[in-house]
Amino acid sequence: MTLANYLYALVYSDLYDENKWQNWAENILKNAEYDDNTEWVYNVFLATGKQKLFDAIYERMYCEGYFNSHVLTEIIQGYYYYQYQSKAISLYDMLKKSGDVADAGQDSSMGCEFFYDLLNKIDEDSNIVDSVDFQEKILKYYEPLYLAAMEQKRKLESATLKDLKLDL
Numbered sequence: 603m604t605l606a607n608y609l610y611a612l613v614y615s616d617l618y619d620e621n622k623w624q625n626w627a628e629n630i631l632k633n634a635e636y637d638d639n640t641e642w643v644y645n646v647f648l649a650t651g652k653q654k655l656f657d658a659i660y661e662r663m664y665c666e667g668y669f670n671s672h673v674l675t676e677i678i679q680g681y682y683y684y685q686y687q688s689k690a691i692s693l694y695d696m697l698k699k700s701g702d703v704a705d706a707g708q709d710s711s712m713g714c715e716f717f718y719d720l721l722n723k724i725d726e727d728s729n730i731v732d733s734v735d736f737q738e739k740i741l742k743y744y745e746p747l748y749l750a751a752m753e754q755k756r757k758l759e760s761a762t763l764k765d766l767k768l769d770l
Contacts, residue, residue, distance in 0.1 A: 680751030
């Protein structure tokens, strides 16, 4: 299972903060011995701040690989949609963050121009967000990413020690 990749997407999207990733690691490590499979989780538990967490999981992410129907950029965008649906961020912020992560990230089904174009349309006419076409465009793009992101979150949160073993 690509747990480090799943954790990366949650932290990058700000859905997981330091307290959440440390609690996740602590739950996995209950009654666990320190070995090659658990070392990275101990490092997650000890990580303070995003950059230290990313440093702690980088090698594990590489070793795991990431072979899913959606790239991490899209999963992160799915988490942004979740935050938008939860009213934690605005539609505008969701689109801005999605464009920024697409611009800086991996290949995704939509380039950053898609999001920036939607933002420009909102800037030109804020009422466009109420149009059926605009809402359908948002739903069509984000809904599958949201579902995939929630499935990865579920897998991460239900992981056990046996899921830490790499299938090489």
